[in-house]
Amino acid sequence: MSQNAMKRLYLMQVGSMPEYQIPIVCYLVQTGDGKNILIDSGLPEIMPEGESEFENGQDVIEQLASIGLKPDDIDTVISTHYDIDHAGRHAAFTKAQYVVQRVHHLDAASNPRFAANRPQxxxxxxxxxxxxxxxxxxxxxxxxxxxxxxxxxxxxxxRLPKTGAILLPIDAVPFGKGFTRDEQDDGSNPDAEAIRASTIKLLDLVEREHIGLVIFGHDKEQWEGLKKLPEYYE
Structure with a gap:
């Protein structure tokens, strides 16, 4: 295994949406040469006023501490998107480089959806x-x-040495039941066409690469059967 190849993947649940009983999660990847790459940062320490749909659990800082890591040990934060349950602790990682799609970062600057979490x-x-x-x-x-x-x-x-390729669709496919080519558009979601295109793109990737494990972003039933920190995939 080359030194900078991926070595481990940790899964962390940092909270939940009590109404729907779904987990709020983030991930840590460690490389062979000792780099720590955080994927999303979970919920904020203190929720913005009026934000009641989320409930904090053991936050990402505590969970990293349990395996001996401080915020300054994180080299990179992959920001999948700036929703409050995915980017709520970004500001804690002051030594990290943040990696985000240009389209998303530019949209967020004027999109009220991301305003409350802007300090992060x-x-x-x-x-x-x-x-x-x-x-x-x-x-x-x-x-x-x-x-x-x-x-x-x-x-x-x-891509891990033993487990092989693991796909993290995050919120592109939050639940396993939506990972299908047959999803019907009932007309209620204006973004349905783009969501479908991304779902098909990921389905094609799974088939092409023979990916054995797809970890959906908020799937409670799947989550209960997965390894969570301090356990890991390697």
């Missing part, structure tokens, strides 16, 4: 790496542009 994601530009579309970040770590949920949403593909 609006970091100095010298620390933000804007990417355009599908990008190989490191050998074995790929970003996949999957707009629909929001403009410039990105999913992540991690």
């Amino acid at each position: 994601w609006d970091q100095p530009m010298e620390r933000i790496r804007l990417v355009d579309g599908d990008t190989e970040l490191l050998p074995g770590l790929e970003l996949i542009e999957t707009s629909g949920h929001v403009p410039g949403h990105q999913s992540v593909l991690v």
Whole structure:
């Protein structure tokens, strides 16, 4: 295994949406040469006023501490998108480079959806790496542009030495039942066409690459059967 190849993937549940009983999660990838790459940062420490649909659990800082990591040990934060349950602790990682799709970062600047969480994601530009579309970040770590949920949403593909390729669709496909070519559009979602295009793109990727594990963004039933930190996939 080359030194900078992917070595481990940790899964963390940092909270939930009590009404729907679904997990709020983030991920940590460690490389062979000791780099720590956080994928999303979960919920904020203190919820903005009026935000009641989320409930905090053990936050990402505590969970990282349980395996001996401090915020300054995180080299990179892959920001899939700036929703409050995915980017709520971004500001804690002051030594990290943030990686986000350019389309998303530019949209967020004027999109009221992301305004309450702006103090977290609006970091100095010298620390933000804007990417355009599908990008190989490191050998074995790929970003996949999957707009629909929001403009410039990105999913992540991690290639591990033993488990093989693991796809993290994040909010492109939050639940396993939606990972199908037969999803019917009932006309209620204006973003349905873009969501469908991203879903098909990921289904094609899974078939082409023979990906054995797809970890959906908020799937409670699947989540209960997965390894969580301190356990890991390797």
